[in-house]
Amino acid sequence: MDAADRRRAGSRGVPVGLLGAAGLAIAGSAVAVPLALRRQARIARRRIGKPLGEDAIDADRVWRRGLSGEPIELLVLGDSLAAGLGAERRKDTLGGRLAKGVARRTRRPVRLRTVAIVGSESPDLDAQLASLETDYLPHVAVIVVGGNDVTHRIPVTLSVQHLEDAIGWLHALGASVVVGTCPDLGALRAVPQPLRSIASRMSRRLAAAQAQAAIEHGATAVDLRRAVGPMFFDEPEEMFSLDRFHPSALGYRRTAEALLPAVTAAAEEASVNAAGGALSSPVR
DSSP states (O other): OOHHHHHHOGGGOSOOSSSOHHHHHHHHTTSSOHHHHHHHHHHHHHHHOOTTOSOOOOOOSEETTTSSSSOEEEEEEESHHHHTTTOSSGGGSHHHHHHHHHHHHHTSOEEEEEOOOTTOOGGGHHHHHHTSOTTOOOSEEEEEOOHHHHHTTOOHHHHHHHHHHHHHHHHHTTOEEEEEOOOOGGGOTTSOTTHHHHHHHHHHHHHHHHHHHHHHTTOEEEOHHHHHHHHHHHOHHHHBOTTSSSBOHHHHHHHHHHHHHHHHHHHHHHHHHHHTSOOOOOOO
16 A cells, blocks of 8 residues: 555544554554553644645755756655645645755755655555656755654665665666665654554664664765754654644755755765866855
8 A cells, every 4th residue: 555545545534644652552552551552643643633634745846946057956765754744835745845954055046856655655665766857866865764664663674675676766867876774753642652662673773773774885874863863852842843742834844954954065066076076165
């Protein structure tokens, strides 16, 4: 079942974003006190609801088109975090933030293309890539995925295999790849304990495996747990949107800032390779 099929499965009555309570219920059934954890998952469902809907704002466009030169092609893949669910303006989505930042640093326009879909898991990366036109050649691709893998208990080995496949696919297109590893789901205070701690341990394990796979396959890994996790733990009211699961505008800003150095470097490298010449010096 792909991400679109899961969103149509309305009988579940649960969100499918950064942390799906249905997935938590499944995870709960596998531990020592399944009844208590299933009860906690029901509590999380009631707390979360679906105030953000299931569709992120469309932020795809050429950003800073007034700058000189051909646009840098920026592709964003992954789940609701990559899609920008929770942002109320397109400039506040993760893709919008990254496109603006890369344009500012490289002094080049950036054309953003987002194929990330709310509810996606790592196995859905294949379909996202397959949706691209055959002549589309991104300079840099950003992958942020993993939260739903944890909540739906996808084996880490399977998640990593699909991530590796996506990296290889993107390299074949000539793109440099940046992987934002799975966030620490322990920051989600709407989820009761000990279920939150279980989700935290599982997400950290996946993030470590993603980072290792990215590095081994020639991509750049950005540890989002270390880079922005403390902010989500310490300032949840500011960093999370109204559902207390997806980032707020500030949360996306901080996440984009963590990714931006690697994304800018990847964009410059890929553009140089494609054009055979150097880009304008970035603004520091």
